[in-house]
Amino acid sequence: MQRNIEDRLGFLGQFSAVSRVEIRAQVGGTLTAIHFKDGDIVHKGDVLFEIDPEPYQIKLSEATAQLESANAKLALATRELSRAQQLQQADAGTVENVDQRVADQHAAQAAVDAAQALVRDAKFDLDHCRIVAPLTGRIGNHLVSTGNLVAGSRAATSPTTLLATLVSMDPVYLDFDMSEGDYMAFQRAREMAGGDVASKVDISLSDETRFTHRGTLDFVDNELNRASGTIHARAIVPNSDLLLTPGGFARVRLAVSTPRPVLLVPDAAVLADQSDHIVLVDGPNDVATPKQVQLGDLRGGLRVIRAGLAPTDRVIIDGIPSVRPGSKIAPHAGTIHATSDQG
Structure with missing residues (x-):
């Protein structure tokens, strides 16, 4: 039978998360609550942990x-300042007195600005006593139990306590390595087709x-690894049903040509x-005639x-098994069955 197929390369790949976040506190204190079960799917903005807010409420009250x-x-x-200006206008006050009152008002305004900054600073700390999920994904096991004292830092300038890890689940990356020969075949195919091929990736778990x-292939590294002679590539894969798990392995099939007609026969x-x-064909006078062939891969x-x-x-x-080259045959029409090309 004749079908349109494309050349493909096969690899072994491993799934990885598009985003992986270490959940750490930006303020220190006693951990008072955990709001998830280990392994849950959590959504961006969900509260994950709570730290005792009382010290930060006190700080906010002082700043207020x-x-x-x-x-x-x-x-x-x-x-x-207003009185000094009125006195000056009535020739009962001096310019120096007005200047002093202007300076006093500016100093008082600066003190207000500094106090407002302290309020914002205290409010920031109080708000971050509730640690929320920065993205939607699957959270791992909690690494600190309630009642423990955790260390926090806004800019990670000091050691902080790792509370849990969170990985995104949809979509996921599929990482694999191409040999130099496969990479050259990939490059030649992309060059001939103007970049339209070698983007579709088929996956088998x-x-x-x-x-x-x-x-969909979305990344190929910029140099070959000297030690292994391979180059790293990556595909992005939808995962709306959350079946694919970071760390899992899969077979990868990468198309490197546009579809073209080829002949297929039962293996x-x-x-x-x-x-x-060789394959045997119905030759002249219904004689089994061998023909030497060049094989490709299995399709369907x-x-x-x-x-x-x-x-x-x-x-x-x-x-x-019973037909020999040169033997007489009684030909009749047969049917070649193919499975889905995804096989």
Whole structure:
């Protein structure tokens, strides 16, 4: 039978998360609550951990009191400046007095700005007593139990306590390595097709015999690894059902040509002839005639014939063990069955 197929390369790949986050506190204190079960799917913004907020509530109250005091001093300085300006206009005050009151008002305003910053700083710490999920994904096991004292740091300038890890699940990456030969075939195919090929990736999981998943090649590294002679590549794969797990392995099939017509025959119809391969065809006078062929890979349970057969050849597919080259045959029409090309 004749079908349109594309050349493919096969690799072994491993899934990895697009994003992996270590959950750490930005403030220190006693851990008072954990709001997830180990292994849960959590959503961005969900509260994961709570740290005792009381010390930070006290800090916020102190900062708020300082702000109120600074506002009162600013109001007094503003009134005194207004009186000094009125006296100057009535020739009862000096320029120096007005300048002093202006400086006092500016100082009071600066004190208000500093107090407002302290309030924002205290509010930041208080807000971060509740640690939320930065992205949607699957969370690992909690590494600290409630009641323990955890260390936090806003910019990680000091050691912090690792609370849990969170990985994104949809989509996921599939990482694999290409040999130098496969990479050159990939590059040649991409060059000939103007970059339109070698982007579709078919995937078969460890418990599957068919390539039932599909991804898109989105990255090829910029140099070959000198030690292994391979180059790293990566596909991105949708995972809406969360079946694919970071760390798992899968077979990868990468298309490196545009579809073209080829002949396919049942693999059982291909016979070994020393170092070559032959198929038997219905020759003149219904005589079994051998034809040497060049084989390709298996597609849908059928063997690709790259060369040696013509579309008009009638290949013998039944009774192969009893048919010998040169023997007389009684030909009849048969049917070649192919499974899905995802197989």
